[in-house]
Amino acid sequence: MSKIKTLTIGALGFAAAAAVTLLPMNHATAQGPNNDPPQVWDAFGGNQQAQKYSTATQITPDNVKGLKKAWDIHTGDVSSGAHATTWGATPLFANNTVYTGTPRYNIFALEPDTGKMKWKYAANGSKGDENQGLKNRGVAYWAASNPAAGQPCQKMVYVGNMIGQLHGVDADTGKPCAGFGKGGVVDVNAWLTTNAKWKIGLIQPPAVYKDTLILGWAGNDWVYKTENPGTVYGIDARTGALKWTFNIIPSDMLNQTGTANVWAGISVDPETGLAFLPVSSPSPNYYGGDRLKEMPYVTSTTAVNAETGEVKWSRQEIHHDIWDLDINSAPTLVDLNKNGQKIPALVQATKMGFLFVLNRNTGEPIYPIEERPYPASDVKGEVAAKTQPYVPLPEPTVADTTPPVSTLADITSFGECSRWKARIRDEGRYTPPSLRGSVSYPATVGGVEWGGGAVDPTTGTYVVNSDSVVQVYTLVPRAEADKKYGNALRAKDGYAAQQGSAYGFKLENFLNMWGMPCWTPPYGNLLSYDLNTGKLNWKKPFGQVQKWGFYMPESWGSVTIGAPVITKSGLVFIGASMDSRVRAIDLKSGNVLWKAIVDAPAVAQPAVYTYKGKQYVVFAAGGNGILTPRLSDQLVAFALPN
């Protein structure tokens, strides 16, 4: 820690007196009496800048203890087993309506104060051929700047499905917009013909800029060497016509690799019209011997013109990724001030636990980024990058070295943990995959997951949840893999084929025979930073592990999927933890002020809105099989009693 601080202390000066100014918040209005316009939450990240910030002030640190369930609904779209649902939606509040999508591709339009259904749209896309399961992270909302009076579809809601279709419906009625694609459906999957090994998944709703939707997709990682190459699309919001395509992988590498797609949220600067893309890693994810050529856009944050797709700048945040450390969350946009000068910035949270704070107009770092040497690969054919970008400030959310073996887990497993650790390669961050097994820390689940962080743009306070998970990945030579697994693309022991490459691999959680983590807690933290200085305000274990109903100590924290939101009144609202609880946290101290149980882990950030003078906080408690088997279809709103 002190080394990090020493290395970076010189970089602090320019930010010392920085203050933060508000980005345009043109859609947000102050909360007021019943006839005031409501404060909306019209994008996944609260606004297109992915700030996850609400100016609502009715719920405060003083009264949050009185928060009660205002309403909840069950969508009916939940299942486990082979067709398990993964619902990480953040509902939207716009057009005086709460909108949400579901993992079976329905759109629900609800009364914001009662949860009563206004209308429901069934996309009917599920035919059981989704190769990535049934997943949804909600919907997108668009409103015409020059609406044609009396015409439908001047305001639209969009939901994607896991077979690559984007549905567009009228936001008032839920009727399909006939002018959008064919009868209200755009077959995005049909646009992708190169190495089309599987149907793309439109999990994440598109970003919206003026009349353009910016859309990425999710892929079926790990199974092939060459897979669908990463593309991002600009789509006409009214007609669904393709306006532009951004190809991430160089054309001469298409027979060597694939993916490097944008599966997480995309943020947009409404002033400059730049869209910021978090680009994931290329296939095969854990062996890069066939894709040694530089591919500058992969594992990067890339800024493109939202209306043309033209690249403005790109910054690669991990070189030659062989750890599946996708850049996986929408960059959070915020303006910093340095000596009275405004710096347009973004914060790119990552699985590596690094927070890249960049000038969003140029991609240049606001805090220095170092290139540090890392270990070489000992696998035939692989050439690990000699150096990787290292961000000492803000302090990484996870340590550079693997946490020690847990004494409790080791003793109860008769030394299994320490014996396993002794067998495998562990040189801390960026230990290359190996045949004997290598520690993966931070693991592919993060660090920071796809929710990213939230920012209070008035103070520059940035809050983010981060995991501390140890996994072990082992490369399996092709001949051995073929002999043991045949043509299987995946196996229950954690094997994935990477077919076509020299190695398959096995990814295992570092758990003992009883399922206890072999590493020391905490397993997840919530952190607060001052972006003006880059300094950590506080870092606390967050959430609780719940196993067989038993809650583990709070000091152990929890693995989390989801993200926080911040309110102007000084609160952080977050679900995300394994214990199916949602919490309100004091922004200043990090102390938990309120918590409630919901039906399953709320694995996305909540939405905060005001309606008829009342502030609501709404969580989708969908769960995620990565955290716990507990899944649900509950959408639940909390508010102060009248």
Added chain:
Amino acid sequence: MTQRHSTRGAWLIILASLIAGAICVYDYYTPETGLIGTGGVELVAGAAALMLLASLVLAMVPSRSGLLQGFLVVSILLDIIGSSVAGYFLESPIIMAAEALALIGWLMNVIGDAADRSVEIDDVED
């Protein structure tokens, strides 16, 4: 060889085990508890059932062997301790309160039994 043992406190343990069992059923089927369908609740429910059986024997069979008395007393105490720990980690104050009630019953029974035995011994000495 059987002898009469105290039944004091047994009905309190029966009441406590019924409360624990009932709250387990509620927890097991109610999403808002956060314990729906969990193995931990099943464990406490099973322990409550065993405690109910043991305490029924305490209450209904006053003439029992010393061995059986010892077995019941030790079993119920272990049950109370285990269920209390489980209740703590389930974050269920009602289960813990029920176990506290059971502990009071257990103490009443043990102390009562010791007092009865003491009186018997005194009688012999007299």
